[in-house]
Amino acid sequence: MSNAATQAVPEPVGRERVAAAAASLGIDVELVQRPAARSLHEAAELLGIEPAEIVKTIVVKRRSGDYLFALVPGGRKISWPPFRTLLGVNKLAMPDAETAFRATGYERGTITVLGATSALPVYADERILRRGGRISIGAGEHGWSAFVDAAAYLAAIGAVTADLTEPEDPQS
Structure with a gap:
C-alpha cells in the first residue's frame, strides 16, 4: 500500500462544508471572498448590499443545556422577551466563543446553519422572509460570505419564523 493511500482524507472545512450542505439541500449558494470589515456597514459596503441583507447566525443556549x-x-438584535415566550422558556443565553464553536464547528463571525456539526433548531426573524431576495450569511470561514435566496434557505433549513428582533439602536 502506498503512503498516499494510508493517509486520511481531511474533513471538508469552512466554505467547503457550506457548499456541500447547500448542495445536499438543493440550495443555490454563491461563495464570495471579501476583505475583513470592522462594522456591519463596512461589510455591507464591501459586499455591495444593504446592512439588513446580512443575516447573522447566532448560537443561543437554553437553560436545559x-x-x-x-x-x-443586520442592524437588529434578539429581543429576548418575545423569543423566550416563543420557546416557552424563562432563560436563554449566548454561549462563549469556544462553546459556540463546539456546538457548530464554526468560529464566531463564520457561523452558519449550513454544514454545522450539530443539527440545531433554527428560528429566523420574520423580516428576513418579508424582505425576500438574496441574503448574505456566514460561509464557515473568515474572509468569505455566502449568498442564498432567503425564502429557499429558510424553507430548506426548516426555520421557524417569528418576530424575534428589535433595532440595535432604538433611535433608528
Missing part, C-alpha cells in the same frame, strides 16, 4: 440558531438581520 441544548442549543439553537437564531437568524438576525
